[in-house]
Amino acid sequence: MRIHVTPVRRLRGEVTVPGDKSISHRAALFGALAAGRTEISGFLEGEDCLATLKAVRALGVEVIRKGAGHYLLDGGGLAALVEPDDVIDCGNSGTTARLLIGVLAAQPFWSVLTGDASLRRRPMDRVSAPLRQMGATVVGRQGGSRLPLAVTGTRPLRALRFVSPVASAQVKTAVLLAGLWADGPVTVEEPAQSRDHTERMLGAFGAHLSIAGRTVTLHPGGQLRGQAVSVPGDVSSAAFFLAAAAAGPDAAVTVKGVGVNPTRTGLLDVLAQMGARISRQESGLGLGATAAEPAADLRVTSSALRGTVVRGPLIPRLIDEIPALAVTACVAEGVTEIRDAAELRVKESDRIHAIAAELGRMGARVSERADGLQIHGGTRLRGATVSSGGDHRMAMALVVAGLLADGETVVEDTDCIATSFPGFLDTLNALAGAPCARVSA
Numbered sequence: 088m089r090i091h092v093t094p095v096r097r098l099r100g101e102v103t104v105p106g107d108k109s110i111s112h113r114a115a116l117f118g119a120l121a122a123g124r125t126e127i128s129g130f131l132e133g134e135d136c137l138a139t140l141k142a143v144r145a146l147g148v149e150v151i152r153k154g155a156g157h158y159l160l161d162g163g164g165l166a167a168l169v170e171p172d173d174v175i176d177c178g179n180s181g182t183t184a185r186l187l188i189g190v191l192a193a194q195p196f197w198s199v200l201t202g203d204a205s206l207r208r209r210p211m212d213r214v215s216a217p218l219r220q221m222g223a224t225v226v227g228r229q230g231g232s233r234l235p236l237a238v239t240g241t242r243p244l245r246a247l248r249f250v251s252p253v254a255s256a257q258v259k260t261a262v263l264l265a266g267l268w269a270d271g272p273v274t275v276e277e278p279a280q281s282r283d284h285t286e287r288m289l290g291a292f293g294a295h296l297s298i299a300g301r302t303v304t305l306h307p308g309g310q311l312r313g314q315a316v317s318v319p320g321d322v323s324s325a326a327f328f329l330a331a332a333a334a335g336p337d338a339a340v341t342v343k344g345v346g347v348n349p350t351r352t353g354l355l356d357v358l359a360q361m362g363a364r365i366s367r368q369e370s371g372l373g374l375g376a377t378a379a380e381p382a383a384d385l386r387v388t389s390s391a392l393r394g395t396v397v398r399g400p401l402i403p404r405l406i407d408e409i410p411a412l413a414v415t416a417c418v419a420e421g422v423t424e425i426r427d428a429a430e431l432r433v434k435e436s437d438r439i440h441a442i443a444a445e446l447g448r449m450g451a452r453v454s455e456r457a458d459g460l461q462i463h464g465g466t467r468l469r470g471a472t473v474s475s476g477g478d479h480r481m482a483m484a485l486v487v488a489g490l491l492a493d494g495e496t497v498v499e500d501t502d503c504i505a506t507s508f509p510g511f512l513d514t515l516n517a518l519a520g521a522p523c524a525r526v527s528a
């Protein structure tokens with residue numbers, strides 16, 4: 088499917104976005120490990136999170152869909168999972184694969200995980216290495232570093248103090264989850280703080296955690312209990328509209344009920360630093376296990392933007408928003424430097440290369456760095472044919488670029504948007520007040 092985008096003259100209104108992807112994955116997985124009922128509302132019914140639900144069903148957990156985004160899971164506790172009778176397909180979802188490997192490392196059975204072509208290229212040794220140190224057997228392609236991977240779990244796993252070379256919430260979560268079945272404390276130390284949904288939610292489900300700065304320890308012996316989870320809107324999906332509104336003409340956009348956990352809101356800080364007029368009104372807390380996940384209504388209006396420097400501990404706080412941020416940087420006056428972001432090369436695509444190449448086709452002056460991008464802003468983008476390379480966040484960022492460009496932009500390979508944001512185009516067209524983005528085969 089390709090999307091034809093015409094520039095917008097205005098972008099106005101109030102919208103909601105689907106549930107947070109990271110919180111939805113965790114709600115499904117923690118609910119599957121908990122004893123008793125977990126009731127999730129606002130679950131993201133995108134392909135990635137549906138892959139997690141399918142996986143927990145394959146592991147023997149009953150999952151009932153009550154309505155849109157509303158699920159009941161009846162978990163049997165930490166000893167109840169059963170050997171899946173087929174390969175588990177994680178699709179495009181790195182979170183599904185990495186979090187599951189952590190759980191499977193402690194299950195007394197054999198399981199095999201695979202994924203689509205993009206996921207099969209992504210590094211898995213960052214989770215399999217510490218899990219092997221804990222006693223699990225993880226084997227697969229390229230020395231057990233690429234899917235398909237086979238996992239034979241063992242119980243108990245050995246206690247571990249793991250100093251992670253990357254600031255990755257997926258790695259942190261996989262190791263902490265394995266710690267639920269360890270014979271002593273399991274500690275993960277990160278080089279920079281990554282998103283902390285696991286710490287907040289696992290604690291609410293009943294796990295014993297202690298946190299000191301960038302170090303988290305899971306103490307074994309806790310039992311998880313089913314919870315009510317209300318998932319806030321995904322700030323990573325809201326990002327596309329916030330970026331479009333900040334950079335576009337005649338824009339005033341409010342995105343309601345967005346998760347504003349501070350480990351996820353780096354984009355808001357950077358847009359403000361670039362001169363965007365952005366305000367937030369707290370809209371309460373999620374229920375149950377997301378009680379500690381704040382939500383807010385976010386409002387952005389057209390602003391004169393200037394370039395900025397984005398690096399260091401800010402990077403994990405906006406890692407998924409960099410494609411959208413790069414588009415605003417093209418419009419901003421001056422230079423934007425994005426550094427310390429080499430992780431972008433191992434996302435759903437090599438996003439450093441993809442951003443430079445595709446925005447380059449639209450006349451942007453973007454150069455690749457090994458660990459980031461340099462963007463010379465202030466050039467008018469021009470419509471062109473560009474491709475997402477099968478990466479959902481690239482697809483949506485390129486649609487936003489098309490809104491700000493002269494002439495028509497065609498974004499190819501856009502089915503992937505359904506992995507995280509079904510309904511993206513309808514929401515965008517509603518804000519534009521007229522169809523600015525339409526689909527062709």
Ligand code: S3P
Nearest residue numbers: 109182254255256257258406407
């Ligand atoms: C996620 C963590 C991040 C992020 C991904 C979701 C999570 O990945 O990019 O979209 O839910 O834990 P890394 O852990 O690889 O940084």
